[in-house]
Amino acid sequence: MNIFDPQGPIAAANKTILIDSIAIMLAIVVPTIAAIFAFAFWFRKSNARAFYWPDWEHSGRLELIVWSIPALTIILLGGVAWIGSHQLDPARPVPGTGQGVTIQVVSLDWKWLFIYPDQRIATLNTLTVPIGAPLHFQLTSASVMNVFFIPQLGSMIYAMNGMVTRLELRADEVGPLQGLSAHFSGDGFPDMLFDVHVVSGPEFASFASNTVKSDRVLNSDVYKSELLKQSVPKDKAAYRLDDPELFLSIVSQKIPPGPGPQESANIGANNVR
Template sequence: MVPHIARRTLFAAPAILLAGCNTVVMNPSGDIAAQQGHLIVVSTLLMLLIIVPVIALTILFAWRYRKNNKTAKYEPDWDHSTQLELVIWGAPLLIIIALGLLTWISTHTLDPYRPLSRLDAARPIPAGAKPLVVEVVALDWKWLFIYPELGIATVNELAAPVDVPIRFKITASTVMNSFFIPALAGQIYAMPGMETPLNAVINRPGEFEGFSANYSGAGFSDMRFKFHGMSAENFERWVQATKAGGGTLARSDYVQLEKPSVREAVRRFGTVDADLYHAIVNRCVDPKQACMDKIMMTDTNVKAGSAPQHHE
């Protein structure tokens, strides 16, 4: 009786342990993340078409040709079967072709630079729909979100209306980081001096976890924020509350905010310097510093002006 109970416990243990896992990646609330989850499932099933038979045949052969099985046919001189070779090489080749085609299509469809073409599998983007622009800055060790069209900003809090396309513009202040909201879309890197776009949409209201998925120093593990999917009415109320109760985020305020800190509380800013994000990307928050885009433009103009002249 005891061995029987032990065997049941052994088989049930993995299910009990997995029951506590957060499977948000496989059950997301945003269309991009849903397509990525579907890609994981299909790819896994295609690979299992080879993995499962190989494991089953390994066990079968080990059992059938065990030492004390005297009925197994012994053929020491056998070395080739055309039919078996076709199966061994043909099946994996077909699966690799299928995976390659699936990956090629998905790579273009889920390109983070590509504007969205649908809200979900059943609904296209409405004609004339305007995306919500959010500028994301990875700081040490917190997240700054700027809504340039709304004139507000937040620290460690992000909100967006349901079924409205979101266009993120992502950068970092010091070191490379990674922006990741599993319920919304896959992770994407944030790099200083560069801007990385991400297009996504949230399809269900709720509170979702966002965090840094790339080690960036001592406070990395606490670099988390809440993403709120809201109805249009609730999002508008959130915007108005932020404008009414938030402070001011000027360049001098950003310089203080940029200093390393851990477990930063949610902060809201009702007004933001209109050129702050541009200055962050181009490394010129300090007015004494020249912006990278202007430096590069000057270099380009100098090189163009010094190019050798050709005369007929």
């Protein structure tokens, strides 16, 4: 999950913004640290050349330096943030090769459900995507607010109950990646991770065709009886999607959301309002 090893254009742009921001801030940090040591050395007790002005009140030149450098830094940082936030709008389409893949993401306690409506399949805690293809994510939460993040692909983004968040990504290197929840959501939060497999186009087609033949079926009944319960699953199940409207039912709350994290053993319950 190394953010300095991007595997897609969005993560690469995020890395550039991070490095540029640090470089700009160092324009204040480095001179300030250097000045601390310089002043301490020059005004040491043993330096007879050091002087003191007891009647000194104001210096326009010093004021100009003291205020202009932070002001320029804020302007530069603001420019980087402004331009970057517009260029990296999560819903802005990311060009790619081949046909795009729509992936509906549901944040549960404490697991991730990935639904591929076009392929009529779904997976639990495992995300498989083709290299180079535009990835159209639609995210929601079936419990508390959560944060979806694949560090090497970029764009940490919220998933919220009763609404859909859109995210556009692309993976440019074949191989395994790691995704995670970046928002504390109760006891199972540390284990709320998911594997990301970036594969070739033919491998993705094979994955989809094999999964759609699975004996495990996902519909509203299975979802409510198995997935909606609070748990940290041991296996990474793959399903044949039997209900193409499942994601819409979750978002519209036709299927009621989960209860969310609850007080354990009523510890501190008297302080909860």
